[in-house]
Amino acid sequence: MSPVTRNHTESTNNQNNNDERPESSSSDSEDEQPERPRTLSPESRRRTPSDDLESVGHDSQTDSDQEFEQLKREVAKKRKKEELEDLKRELAGLPPLERPWATGQKAHKRAGSTLEADLAVRPRIDPRPKEPKEPKELPGFKGKDTRELDQFTKAWEIWQISHQASDELLIKYAASRMEDKARDAWHAHIQTHTPPKSWQEFKQVLRYSIYSVIDPANRIAQVTMKLKEARKRPGQDAQAALTYLRTIQRDMPELSRDAREAWDYLNMLDDELRSEFLRFQHDAHTLTLDYVFREVRRLEYQIKAKNRGRAGVARTTTNSSTRENLRRPTKKRPRRNFRPNQGSSSTKTGSSTRDPNKCLRCGEIGHWAKACPKRRYQSVKTEKDYSKQ
Secondary structure (H helix, E strand, O other): OOHHHHHHHHHHHHHHHHHHHHHHHHHHHHHHOOOOOOOOOHHHHHOOHHHHHHHHHHHHHHHHHHHHHHHHHHHHHHHHHHHHHHHHHHHOOOOOOOOHHHHOOOOOOOOOOOHHHHHOOOOOOOOOOOOOOOOOOOOOEOOOOHHHHHHHHHHHHHHHHHHOOOHHHHHHHHHOOEOHHHHHHHHHHHHHOOOOOOHHHHHHHHHHHHHHOOOHHHHHHHHHHHHHHOOOOOOOOHHHHHHHHHHHHHHOOOOOHHHHHHHHHHHHOOHHHHHHHHOOOOOOOOOOHHHHHHHHHHHHHHHHHHHHHHHHHHHHHHHHHHHHHHHOOOOOOOOOOOOOOOOOOOOOOOOOOOOOOEOOOOOOEOOOHHHOOOOOOOOOOOHHHHHHO
16 A cells, blocks of 8 residues: 555544544433423414414405405396396397296305395396276267367276376277267378377377367357357356356367457358358368458358349249239139129019018018027028018
8 A cells, every 4th residue: 555545544534533523422412411491482372273273264264255256246247238138129129038047946045145135036027017908888989079078088097097008008099999070080180190199199189180170160160159159147156157168168279369350250240141151161270350251242242142033033923923813814702691682672573582681590670690699599591481471
């Protein structure tokens, strides 16, 4: 072995010995020194296993609340979206969508959870109520006068209130109950105008049809004449008179000032002229005083000419009949109780004579036959009886 190698080996051994020596000393010291008790910090002393469990539970509760709030938001968003879809379908006239979860079993509810009120599924209710059936017992409308119109509309308004019907349904049923002239007037109106949407418009159409379609001139003439002749009757109280006046005024349509003046002038005329004017078709709502005056003058000339013609024909007929009667021979008819002259008493013929001063019944002198006291018992004597005397 070389010297270098030998020195290296020795140094290595020495180092190993040195390394082993502290270990033995440390182990000896550990065996010799007593064990110290472990010291804990104040925080470590206050913290217990139960505290650790509580912290874990608190974290889990916080996570559950957050998840619950998130679910609530998602469910509310989903329901809002479904409700929007249903509203769009309803506006388009389509039925609502059927959803399986809406008709299935109710969601499980936990006691004391607000999810019960949020996730509870209620059955959908159709917002469109069922239409009531058409009543058959209500009166119809023939278009006679405004009194009939008031009874007709009042009965249908009471039915609407009791059945909660819409104006469109009310107009539909009421229009189907029209008769005679009122039905013709309604048909003519809807052919040229937009059908009314409200009940008030419908009543205005009916009232207008009475005065504009169903003999308007004569109806307004009657009402204006009633207003002109309206008087408080003897024994009638003030309230009754006012009620009667309002009844007449209710029948009067809305007229302009010119139309009212024209109707006042018509009411001043005699019956023949007014009837002749109303016999022709006029727009009763747009009459003016000038127009009525011109028409009345024209009719007046026609009536006068007609009357002159009738008078001339009557005079001609009378004159002709008088001339004819003069040409014919006249025959005298003997009057009752008159006997033809038998000749003078002084005249002696083959026939017998009688005294004109004697009664024709009893033959006595001093009274006539009409005052004869024996006329009840005797008949009038004939010529043969006088001849026997």
